[in-house]
Amino acid sequence: MSYVIDLTTVTDERGSITIVEKVLPFEIKRAYWVYQFNAKRGGHRHKKTIQALVCINGSCEIFINNGQETKTVLLDRSNKCLILEPEDWHTMDGIEPSSVLMVMASEYYDKDDYIHEGY
Numbered sequence: 001m002s003y004v005i006d007l008t009t010v011t012d013e014r015g016s017i018t019i020v021e022k023v024l025p026f027e028i029k030r031a032y033w034v035y036q037f038n039a040k041r042g043g044h045r046h047k048k049t050i051q052a053l054v055c056i057n058g059s060c061e062i063f064i065n066n067g068q069e070t071k072t073v074l075l076d077r078s079n080k081c082l083i084l085e086p087e088d089w090h091t092m093d094g095i096e097p098s099s100v101l102m103v104m105a106s107e108y109y110d111k112d113d114y115i116h117e118g119y
Contacts, residue, residue: 001071004083005083018079035101044115054075055078059095060094065089065119
């Protein structure tokens, strides 16, 4: 099942920097961000891809179902990182118009890795 990790943030008089280094359970092979949300996103799980989600602006609710339990995680801080396991069927909803959701993935894009049927 998915879990949340807190990313290291360093703040001084110049501002803040949040760091993703040696904390993810995988090597990043792909990164992308989603913004200008017009509708619910996601609606799938994966065969092998692990994902790390960070809402770097605004907030976003992630609904997760791994076939045994369900939960909703609110990403509302830019140093809060949600790790999604491959079996975690998920949707992104409750998104503010200004939100930017960054996703880091353990695998390169492969359309055959997606499972669109829920549990």
